Amino acid sequence: MRIVYLTAGAAGMYCGSCLHDNSLVRALQRMGHDAVLLPVYTPILTDQEDVSRKELFLGGVNIYLQQVAPIFRRLPKWADAFLNWPPLVRWVAS
Structure with a gap:
């Protein structure tokens, strides 16, 4: 079973x-769980090893x-x- 942990991100x-979310998912991974940290709106910034996925939910x-x-609801994929x-979102959010 995969554990997906969603975190909002803090815009740089x-x-x-x-x-907290990064530490929790890292601990779950160390215990052998298949855990993934997925940022929702903006990439996360942490002062420790970043275990989050690079894409945004x-x-x-x-x-x-x-x-x-x-009109933006009808954009192509x-x-x-x-x-x-993520680099664009990080730039706009800074």
Whole structure:
């Protein structure tokens, strides 16, 4: 069984929840569980080994644009992938 732990991310800032979630998933992995830490809106920033996946579950930029301008809800998959690209989200969030 795979454990997927969702964490919100903190837009390039240190976040207590991100540090906690990262430590929890790392401990689960050390105990032999198949655990994955998946950021939801923005990539996480931690001062320890980052065990999170590099892709985002829901990219914050894409979600925001879909809410404010309905035309963004009809974008092709390649455009969605670009808007969910972690370096772009990190740049916009900084």
